[in-house]
Amino acid sequence: MNTRVVVIGAGASGLFAAGFLAQRGASVLVLEKTQRTAGKVRISGKGRCNLTNAVSVRDFPQNYKTNGRFLYSALHRFSNKDCIRFFENRGLRLKIERGQRVFPCSNDANQIADALENFARENGARILFGEKVFKIQIGAKNRIEGVFSFNGAGSNFFPAESVIVATGGMSYPGTGSSGDGYKLARDLGHKIIEPRPALVPLRTEEKWVRELAGLSLKNVELKLTDHRNQNMVLFGELMFTHFGLTGPIVLTASEQVGLWLRETKMPVSAAIDLKPALNEQQLDQRVLRDLQKYSRKHFLNSLGDLLPRKLIPVIISLSTIPGDKPCHQITKKERSLLVRLLKRLPLTIIDTLPLASAIVTAGGVELSEIDPRRMESKLKRGLFFVGEVLDIHGVTGGFNLQAAFSTGYCAAHSVELETEG
């Protein structure tokens, strides 16, 4: 009889593990609580799915905050290059964008999700939908016996010699990942590092951000300072929303900002340098040139060469220089106020958005209890954890999906199959 393996969750890591395990000859059953596969993959990368990153394999682990070392082995067993090859061999055309981000040429995340589902099915894995696993059954000699699930009509028992928990984190719970894996792990004696939002937008006190909602600024510098004067500076792209800030550099900073907010219980100051390539003197000269160019016009009409149109009314209002003041009447003092504002547009960060709105969950199954070469529990043989349910999270750029693929691959090749003796 083939070894029976239940994979809990048909997301990125679960489908990947299921496909490779079935390829090895296991009898694989994937239990998925929603009615479709890979709900989160389908909305990833704004619907385009940034599936991995093309940086060198050597530089990969440093993109996983504190826990990159745990992933070292998995990332070498199944690297970003392997990932690219995997999807290309399945007929998908991929492209590399800014920041070495890898996307499907079709810009359609469904293509990646469907490829994962087809890979699992073609190798013989079965997928059952609407089955929410609530218990992993352990029998005599501390061996896995199977899982219990609930499907609306009642509960079912599915026997298995091994179980792979691929339930994801607890952000965007509408996709199905709502933290069930933490309970399953805790019930079997695993420690859970408290889940918290990572890669999450930030809420500001200032309401003027609303007027800028949707405006994206590239090549700006964002300085964040907490109440104890600890600070960080990031360079790149950010976006205004109706509640505050988001975009790559904001998401990257968000976990640290969340920590500062919790530790100090005080807001975090933000300052956006809209023109980081120019120092104050150079920017002053630039503003002066524009004011001279438009000397007969109102101040309101002089900033179009320097700033995006949407930003102009906000800057005018914050500068306190009347918008209808003729440019030739603007004083040196007013000009220096304006320059300071452009170099340090001030905002007050009062909160992160909740975990449900985060791109990934920080925290999860404590890694010291997992074998990093196998993804197997050190507490229960035959029990594996893969993907975001683990206490692993990467920065933006395709690192989280690569972690799901690499850990899924590792587990799939570590489950002991009976035929192997």
Ligand SMILES: Cc1cc2nc3c(=O)[nH]c(=O)nc-3n(C[C@H](O)[C@H](O)[C@H](O)COP(=O)(O)OP(=O)(O)OC[C@H]3O[C@@H](n4cnc5c(N)ncnc54)[C@H](O)[C@@H]3O)c2cc1C
């Ligand atoms: C908006 C958004 C955009 C993102 N964009 C990117 C991106 O571009 N690049 C990137 O690398 N990462 C991105 N991520 C993160 C990435 O999608 C996740 O890290 C990744 O999908 C995690 O894979 P996983 O297999 O661990 O979990 P998931 O993909 O979340 O899958 C978990 C599955 O388990 C199922 N499940 C949960 N509990 C149970 C249960 N009790 N019984 C049965 N089934 C269960 C769920 O329904 C779900 O199908 C994004 C995330 C979000 C929210």
